[in-house]
Amino acid sequence: MSTTETTYVIPEKRVVTTKPRFSDKVFRGVVTGGGLSSLVILGLIFGFLLYQGFDIFKSQGLAFITSSRWDITYDEAGNVLSTEFGLAAMLIGTILCASIAVLIAVPISVGTSLYLSFYAPEWLKKPMVTIIDLMAAFPSILFGIWAYFILMPSGAYWAKLLNHYLGFLPFFKNELRYFESSPFIASLILAVMIIPIITSISREVFAQAPLDRIQAAYALGATRWAMIRAVVIPHGRNGVIGGAMLGLGRAMGETVAVYTVLNIVFTINWQILFGTGGNVASLILLKFGEASAYEIKGLMAAGLVLFVLTLIVNFASDLLVRSFGSKGK
């Protein structure tokens, strides 16, 4: 009888580490770089605009936002004698047009997306979704030309109707009886442009409404509207607000379509039916072609103001979406 000696080999301790492998590091670096690059580009744009427009901000001060004149005088040698840059009319026009456009577009878009999600028969749904997405891809110059030739006559007629029946309201006054090229028509074309965006975002949000709750609502005897009000709208409210804010951002930055339609004048105009208005982006397009080197600095400063305005709207929309943070009943 022999005793077998069994030797137990204790394996080395396995090293558990959180240190990533080399390939992981490379991948992480590439992905982080890609993610940060958009932020870097945004920062560079901001820096460029600030650098170009700094002189203007220094010489105009707060009047750049509060006054509404855009004058630049030269002596005979072409040197700049005096300048007066003010964006008040343009800023007010931008905000006015964009908010009216959102006011018009949101009910229509929510209606459309509700119809597409819950009412439309299957054979109609797919082609309509395709068509509305197609509309989101139309180039804005097409909208501009269409608005100028087709929408403008009808829009001026609707403006006259509004003025005739609701003219006692200060917004709808129009003493000079000039109805073409008004902020109202610019708002209409902006609304047409942002309807597809808000519609497709709302449709996607409504499609994510929990199916079990929808079926529970139907099982309890709810009509379709009762189901929508109890389940879909509480669930989708955030998304609709987010879509509306995205539309607002697009409407504020829209350049060519507004430029084609709107009559850009440096006077603050609150009468939306009267044919003068302002728009920062269109102002830049209007002046850029024949601007002197100094005036281009002014336009860059205007671009910076628009940039900041858009950023503010985006942050505000984030806050708004977060404050409505409930996810349905």
Add this chain to the structure above:
Amino acid sequence: MTTTNAFQDIKPQRPWQASTKDKLISSAIFLTSVALAYGVVLATGLSGKLGMFTSFVFIFIVITAGRSYLQFGSALAKDSLVKILVAVGTFLTLIPIASILFEVFSKGYKGLYPGLFLRDMSLNSPNDPANVGGLGHAILGTLILVAIALDD
């Protein structure tokens, strides 16, 4: 020997679907509303397509919602009201698209010819008809721009 399926003669019933009678009634309501709207346009100051459309929507809502209120009560009246409003919203969304597509095709079809995508405008003068020269340069430029942007 033939086997017969005991269930073959039984048609599935779909009580939630609109019957022929329901469809007839709703189309009758639709036609009545169109006729009444036309009457309103003739009789009152409302005129044109806008007047016709508004009065039609109003009359259609009143008849449909009123009918479901009398038949089934307020919940279904609200339901049918929302159904109409939602459909009107969709219609309003589709009008601009239809108009843009119609205008683009009806005004642009004259310029369509096979060389449009291949030739450029280098030999054109301002008074040439639409089917001389083409968009080749613009299409090539767009392709180059998009290719570089996507490649980056």
